[in-house]
Amino acid sequence: MGNLSLINLNNRSFGTVVNNDRNKNGRKETREQEIHEASDCIIENSFKNRAKIATDRFVNAFTIYPAKGLKGDKNSNFYEFLAMGTVPYILGSAALMAIAPIAKFYDKHGKKQASKYCNAFALGVLAYGVLKNVSKDFIKKPVKWVTGIDLDLPYKKIVRDLPSTSDGKVNANIEYHKVFESVDFTRTDLLYDYDKYGKKRGSYYDYIARKNGLGTNLNASDQKVKPFIHKVAVKERICETWSSYAWAILGVGLCMQKSTKEFFGLAPTSSGVQKFKPRNLWDKTKKLGKTMLESIKEMHSKKAGKALIYTAIASTILGNIITLTNNKPKKVKDEIKLNNKDSVVC
Amino acid sequence: MVNSLNLISNKNNTNATVSSGSGGIKVSNKVKPKKPRGRLIGKTEWVGAKCFARDVKAIGKGLKGEANDYQLGRQNDLAMAVGSYGLASYLSTKTPSTKGKIMEFVGASVFLGMMKLWPKVALQYPLEARYGVNVRQKYEDSYGRIKEFYQDSQYTPWDLYSQKDYDKMAKKMGIPANAKNKNEKVQERAHDIALKANTWWMLTAGLASGIGTPLICNQLEKPVSSMAQWIDLTAAKIQLNKNLKTVDKNYKPTHTKALRELNSVLNDNNNKILTSKVVDKLANILVLVDKNEKADTTAIIAMKKQIEKLSPAKKFDAQRLLDYFKNCDDKFFDTLNLKSLINQYNIDLSKIDISKVKSSDDFLNALKNAAKNKDYANNAKNIDDAFGPILKQLDSVANVRTINKDFKDDILKLFNCMDAARTNQSHLISFLNKTVGDVEGSYIANQANKFSDSFIKSLGIKNSDLVKAAKNDEAAREIITKYLKEVAKDDKKYKKVITTLSNIQNNILKIFDETLSENYKKQVNAANNVFGRDNKFEIIKQHFIGSAENIDGSQLKVYNSAYLRRIEGIQAFFAKPIMALDVFRRMETGELKEQWKKLQDAQPNLKNVKYEDVQKIITEMFTVFDKTSSYTTKHGIDKNVLYKAIYKLVYPTCENGNVEKTLQDIALNNNKSDIKSYKEMLSKDTLSALNTKKGGNALQILSDISAKINFWLGNGEDVLNPKCLTHPSCNYKTKVNGNILSKDDLASQSLERLLSDTAKRKRNTKIWSGVMIGTAIATVATTLIGLLTIGKVPKSDSKKTQHKQQSSKGVVA
Known part of the structure; x- marks a missing residue:
């Protein structure tokens, strides 16, 4: 009787325990709890949760998912394939950055210079990655503030494996997706029970409708809100894609300025060979910050640099404008004009 | 997950349609869902x-x-x-x-x-x-x-x-x-x-x-x-043939920022007088030098003179003088305060009528008339004696040049001319940089690298030796000498090396031929000659194109010589290895020994000099500083005589007629030398390698270089540039920096430097390629392992299929 557990959370999975999740801990659960555990549910979009989700994906991408893929596990799915997409980025960047230490063995004389180059290169790679991801928030956050839609809202998905155990239990894995990651199959069903804005069912839709002037006290706010969300999500996706690359390039460009090269000791400074070597991390960070500001100024002094800087900024601003305007449905003329003379009421 | 559909329909099928008959809707076929069209x-x-x-x-x-x-x-x-x-x-x-x-x-x-x-x-x-x-x-x-x-x-x-x-x-x-x-x-x-x-x-x-x-x-x-x-x-060629700007009525200047600065200085209402400060400001703007460069001082001096020449005549400005007198509380002349002096004579300055004062003397008289106390009782100096010298000192205050419209127009016209000249020059500089510039990526720089690489390759220098050579100059010296000797010994190899090197040299000559030189000179002339035919801007015009008799110091000369010097430098760069190889060849075949014997017989002073010592000196000439003078001092031989003899062997040149004038013409006016005397001293193997159809030009270049070296390192009192000219009566000054090892100079880079630089360059590439290739091999190996494991049927497969059938009972949807 007690073994009517519906699912076996696969203990091979690195699924971290996230808030809003019930701890099994060996106690007997009620049917309700089991059903709850077996369903997808929205997770609060806090920093802690985001960090846990990111770690989960990252570690799995390097361990479990490749292992499953290499074995030909029939439960490998698209999510795992996409998650593994970070592997080439990380390995490739690491490979290029690791060339310097390798070259050290061949050329003791040149190793100092080589390591400088690789440090500079590493900064460029880092700038690319950081800016590419951070710039997406430049659009997402204003969208959240204005429309109330948090496009990064994560949810926990229980993915059941194909049945393979003889006792009827089904192995399941936890995947972390975002409610709005697909525009064709948005998990709007999960939003009905999302109770951040009220206990009533569908309070989320009421809230969004109210916030965006789609109507208050509507009977079926979800009918009006769903197309609205769809539009916002599509526009935001395309704007964030393009603007993220604009910012990523800006980041790389900043690291190729003379000031940055001087920071790494790769270019002669106007005061001769760089004598000031920051000792500790704080000094180094300060100097790096100063160098970045100088790089921005240096970039801005040339036409091409100006173009890059303004393109990035313009892409974000435009992205925000496009995403936040023109989302309301066109007013349908649903008034019936009654001309009292002509109509006859039987 | 694995769909086992047996449908094999991948063709575009049309759908069943519903047709409407005459009476009503008649469904002729059942309505089926659309077939997939993938x-x-x-x-x-x-x-x-x-x-x-x-x-x-x-x-x-x-x-x-x-x-x-x-x-x-x-x-x-x-x-x-x-x-x-x-x-x-x-x-x-x-x-x-x-x-x-x-x-x-x-x-x-x-x-x-x-x-x-x-x-x-x-x-x-x-x-x-x-x-x-x-x-x-x-x-x-x-x-x-x-x-x-x-x-x-x-x-x-x-x-x-x-x-x-x-x-x-x-x-x-x-x-x-x-x-x-x-x-x-x-x-x-x-x-x-x-x-x-x-x-x-x-x-x-x-x-x-x-x-x-x-x-x-x-x-x-x-x-x-x-x-x-x-x-x-x-x-570069397009750049050179671009239409150069000339100053006409509707000229639009390109240096718009400088023009704005110029206008603000000229139209400055606070400063209508042309003081020396204003002249300096104008001159600094007008030379139109890029902010990152420093203006040539001769240009600024010439510009100042030009502005002075254009400036309006000095006019007596009585009002200015009067204002000065009115505000002279802090002005002292020979410890006498002017204000107190004025008060002592009780001069009422308001009584001075400006319209009547046309000169300093008039002003003096006006002062006299306005003075209430004509004799200063205590000092008994009259006004003439008191104020006369002061007025003389105030001449620059009284006699000023006012910036008038004519002056402004002239300055603006001068600006246009300068703008045209500098714009034209920028085209020329661009051309120079692309072709002969001492910058990375210029044609000559690339050819020089190509030449060095070919040289090292054709000498057959092993990798291990290259590594050694990259470490320091001494190692490079030993290695290059060793390989030069080896090549000189081998007939076939020698011929091949000489032919390869002279081919590269000839390719350069094809590009930088006479027509290009002439075209360049023509364009340089047109570029700088924008100051109009009248003599208004004579001073600055001379700075740019010199005078009819002498173009020394002018921009024309600067640009001409920039081009020619670089061509010369690269020719010398190419010539040195060939000359060195030729000398080593002669050493090997014994020709050099014979030639030395002839010289020794002709010159009794050289009797005690051993051939082996001479050989050593000559070998080192190509790789180290010249040690001839220390040798001669040690052995008590006349340094000049020895030098002359050695130069005859290594850099032979024509010795007939007015040698001084001939050499001067070759070095300064780019005349061609007579290759006969040069040919006489060369090894016959070298001659045969150079004398192929393509080799003709290379020989001329070598002969010219040889003559130029004789000129530039010729007679002089400087010990670094000893008397090496063969003709006894030659006596002229040497070029100031005739250092045999300086790269830009005629005798160009020492061979050891050439080797060590090339070795370093090659070595860096090798290391990085090695690391990259190693990593690439690792990646490919990993992939191969992957490929081998893909597709292998695991043994547990058969067990899995059994499980599938059993576990279909307890599946939770």
């Missing part, structure tokens, strides 16, 4: 352009909020490509050389290409050959969207494969043709293979793209380099 994309079909067009259209849709997941997903690839090229464009603006600019785009393209190419080469082709499964198969779905067949293992459109396809795959996979559920088995294996291949792709793509891109770009550098060279040369 199809596989063929191997040779290229859908890139169609996809690209669709992606661009999808941007518009996306911005309206109407795109779907597929379209949005594809935007990432498009944005990445655009971003990569955008970055390449930006970085190319920061790269100075044309080759660098092209390489930025090549790098971006190679990177994007590698991402597409790696899975194809590493996984698709091998796996298809072995198992018949194209793991990178693409298909087009019913909506016209192009997707990867095996990308999502839960949504694989198996119905797109025809039975023929399945049969082919089954054969390659080793599944018997009459097996039960053959198609299903094929699907399972294909899925398995594709999944593993995708995983390996993810694991190796980072390394492959990251390492493969630099390796490929490294190989592409050579062709890109030659392409860049060609572009540069063509651009």
